[in-house]
Amino acid sequence: MSDWIDVCAAxxxxxxxxxxxxxxxxxxxxxxxxxxAAFCTDGLCTHEQVxxxxxxxxxxxxxxxxxxxxxxxxxxxxxxxxxxVALATYPARIEGGRIQVQx
Amino acid sequence: MDGGARDYSLxxxxxxxxxxxxxxxxxxxHTDVPRKTMKGLMKRTDxxxxxxxxxxxxxxxxxxxxxxALWGSWWAVPFFAVYGVLYGSACDSRWHxxxxxxxxKTQWKNDWVYVLASFMVLRNPTAWRWSHARHHTDTIxxxxxxxxxxxxxxxxxxxxxxxxxxxxxxVHFGILLRQAVSGPNAEEADYIPTSEVPKVKFWARLFVAxxxxxxxxxxxxxxxxxxxxxxxxxIYGAWHxxxxxxxxxxxxxxxxxxxxxNSRTVHMNPVSRWLYWNMNYHVEHHMFPMVPYHALPxxxxxxxxxxxxxxxxxxxxxxEMIAAVLRQRTEPNYCAPRSLPEGAKxxxxxFHDRTALPEAG
Numbered sequence: 001m002s003d004w005i006d007v008c009a010a011x012x013x014x015x016x017x018x019x020x021x022x023x024x025x026x027x028x029x030x031x032x033x034x035x036x037a038a039f040c041t042d043g044l045c046t047h048e049q050v051x052x053x054x055x056x057x058x059x060x061x062x063x064x065x066x067x068x069x070x071x072x073x074x075x076x077x078x079x080x081x082x083x084x085v086a087l088a089t090y091p092a093r094i095e096g097g098r099i100q101v102q103x
Numbered sequence: 104m105d106g107g108a109r110d111y112s113l114x115x116x117x118x119x120x121x122x123x124x125x126x127x128x129x130x131x132x133h134t135d136v137p138r139k140t141m142k143g144l145m146k147r148t149d150x151x152x153x154x155x156x157x158x159x160x161x162x163x164x165x166x167x168x169x170x171x172a173l174w175g176s177w178w179a180v181p182f183f184a185v186y187g188v189l190y191g192s193a194c195d196s197r198w199h200x201x202x203x204x205x206x207x208k209t210q211w212k213n214d215w216v217y218v219l220a221s222f223m224v225l226r227n228p229t230a231w232r233w234s235h236a237r238h239h240t241d242t243i244x245x246x247x248x249x250x251x252x253x254x255x256x257x258x259x260x261x262x263x264x265x266x267x268x269x270x271x272x273x274v275h276f277g278i279l280l281r282q283a284v285s286g287p288n289a290e291e292a293d294y295i296p297t298s299e300v301p302k303v304k305f306w307a308r309l310f311v312a313x314x315x316x317x318x319x320x321x322x323x324x325x326x327x328x329x330x331x332x333x334x335x336x337x338i339y340g341a342w343h344x345x346x347x348x349x350x351x352x353x354x355x356x357x358x359x360x361x362x363x364x365n366s367r368t369v370h371m372n373p374v375s376r377w378l379y380w381n382m383n384y385h386v387e388h389h390m391f392p393m394v395p396y397h398a399l400p401x402x403x404x405x406x407x408x409x410x411x412x413x414x415x416x417x418x419x420x421x422x423e424m425i426a427a428v429l430r431q432r433t434e435p436n437y438c439a440p441r442s443l444p445e446g447a448k449x450x451x452x453x454f455h456d457r458t459a460l461p462e463a464g
Contacts, residue, residue, distance in 0.1 A: 017142070048128055048240055056145045056393055065393050067236045068204045080204060082236040084296060 004093070004100040010038070013099060018062060018073070020053035023103060029053050030092065030099060031073045033060065038092040039073050040101040046078065046085035108435070109245050109357075111254050113293040118246025121358070126244050132361040132451035133390055134409040144394045144402050147208035151397035152200070155377070156216055159197070163189050167332055174328055183331055187340020188378065191268070194223035194337075195344040196380035196396075202232055205395040206380070222310055224344075225275040225337055227282055229302040230295055237294040239392055243357050243365045249294065253353045255435035257428045265345045268338030275337075276314065282307035343378055347371070350420045351385045354427030356438040361451040362389040364441055368403065368413040369420040386410055409448060411441040 007021050013032045020043055021028045027043035029052040041062070045052055050066040057063075062073045069083025076087040091102040110117045121127045136144075166189065169182035200206040201217035221228035234249045241247035253262070265271045281288065286300045295303065317333035327335070347369075356364040366386045376383060384399035387406065394402050407413070414420035427439035443450065 047236075056142070056147075058147065063204075063393065065391070067239055068392060070204075080210075081232060081299075084298070 002102055004095070004102055007099040007101055010036070010094045010097050010099050013038075016057045016059075018053050018055065018057050020051055021101070026103070027051065028090070028101065028103060029062065029073070030101060031057060031062065032099075033074070036094070038094050038099045038101075040090040040092040040103070041071070041073050041076055041087040045069060045071075045083060046087060047082045052087075108256060109254070111245055111251055113246060113249060113290045115246055118293075121241070121244050121247050126358055126360070127241055127247050129241075129360050131242075131390075132363070132448070134406040134448070136391075136405060140405060141391070144391070144398045144405070146398075147205065147395065148397075149208045149212065151395075152206040152212070152216075155380070156197075156212075159189060159193060170331065171328065183339070186332075187336040188343050189340070190223050190336035191338070191340030192343035193378045194220045195348060196378065196382055198224050198226060198231070199235070199382065200380050200396045202228075202235055203392055205393065218306075221306070222313070223337065225272060225279065225310070225334075227279060227303055227306050227310070229299050229306055230282065230287065230291055233295045233299065234291075239389065242362065242389055243352055243355070243359075245357050249290065251357075252349060252351070253428060253431075255357070256432050259428065259432070262345075262349065265349075266342045268341045271341070271345075272334075272337045276311075279307045279311050283311045343375065346417070347375060347379050347383065350414075350417070350424060351382070354424040354431070354439040355441070359451075362386050363410055363443070364438075364450055367420060367424075368410065369417060370413050370415050371417050375417070408444050408446065411443055 005023060007030050008019070010032070013019050013030060015032050015036050016034050018029050018031045021030045029041050029043040031039040033039065041052070043052055044050065045064040045066070047064065047069050048066055050064055052062050052064060054065040055063045056065070057073070058070070060072050060074050061070045061079060063070045064083060067082050068080070069078070070080035071078055071083055071087045073087070074089070076089040078084050078086050093100055112118070163186060166182045166186035170179045170186055173179040173182060197216050197220035201213040201220065204210065204213045206216070207213045218228050221231065238248050238250040243251055245251070261270070282303055286304050287295050314334050317329045320329040321327055350367050350369055352365055352367065355367060359365050363386055366389050368386045369383045371379075371383050380396040381399040382388060382396065384403050387394070387399050387402045390406070391402060403413070414423060423439050427437065430437045441450070
């Protein structure tokens with residue numbers, strides 16, 4: 001597992017929202033839930049490679065902006081077709097007012 | 104460029120070419136909308152769809168009851184005229200919106216209305232969910248999109264017959280029959296995962312069985328009344344669905360990566376908009392399929408300065424579409440010209456070498 005990587009200030013991500021985070025040639029999606037906790041998944045939908053950060057956070061789910069497939073962003077589980085393959089998830093935390101992820 | 108008929112099958116050379124040159128699963132043009140604004144537009148709520156669905160179901164029941172009560176007299180005709188459109192036309196937009204999962208906030212409501220509307224419109228709910236996902240991935244990309252209504256050169260007589268459900272309804276029932284027996288064919292297997300095949304067969308068998316039961320009841324009672332209520336409206340009430348549905352992409356560009364070129368937004372009367380659940384805002388829907396139908400008018404106001412001007416009415420849009428489609432009989436590569444307001448971002452045609460594209464105006 002890599003070191004913690006700084007993403008952004010925590011208040012740059014609204015609660016129940018998502019942002020895109022690019023690192024090392026890869027793209028990730030970083031979320032905050034309704035309690036303000038941070039989460040991180042791969043940034044592209046496993047169905048058609050669309051950026052999830054343009055989608056909609058619905059409680060614990062992220063809905064893909066192109067085909068309305070859904071994943072649980074805390075577990076990565078695919079919940080609604082056409083999404084069938086789970087997302088990879090990564091540890092995330094808020095430390096000193098900053099969101100950090102391990103990828 | 105040969106200018107002749109193209110191969111619209113999903114297993115043919117045009118599809119392979121689309122994949123080869125990067126037209127398939129490509130990145131499409133989107134108007135820039137601030138994230139906060141888009142979040143507001145995407146917000147889910149149960150209210151509008153619950154209201155509209157209750158009105159829809161109530162009108163279905165009332166018009167059916169009136170038709171049954173007055174069966175045998177001419178007074179039944181207006182009741183079945185209403186019932187037919189509510190069943191055979193409104194089904195398409197309910198199928199569509201609930202298939203996207205955006206109409207209701209509560210998912211079981213989306214799923215129930217989706218299955219009911221799929222039955223009415225004679226579409227397999229599993230197969231068509233995947234078909235529509237592909238339609239959004241590769242909108243009007245030849246050889247990739249299974250939902251292209253106007254193929255070139257266009258078969259205008261066939262499209263005219265679709266207004267009375269012919270041959271459309273028989274084709275769709277035949278597809279359900281085949282899926283009930285043998286599942287997806289090679290074309291459908293191009294976009295339906297193998298894991299979904301049991302569900303495809305289940306729904307096909309259920310839908311076929313209900314329609315056969317209605318037909319059997321009609322035979323046993325020696326009355327067409329059962330078929331006026333089940334299945335028949337897909338013929339005599341489909342005209343509104345066809346009328347508005349053909350405008351979505353008819354006469355516009357193939358093989359482009361910008362919905363402003365291949366989709367049409369039409370302002371229409373409130374009744375048609377209610378039956379159609381605002382899918383007249385079709386450029387907006389394709390660009391942002393996350394936005395529920397009830398928020399599309401607001402989305403239109405936000406992005407209209409980046410879109411071609413909407414057609415002001417259904418007759419206006421038909422005049423434009425028919426002129427283009429008639430011309431496509433001899434010039435299959437022609438498409439209706441689109442222009443953009445001053446200050447809009449230029450069209451993103453991309454990879455295009457077959458269709459005569461208009462310049463941004």
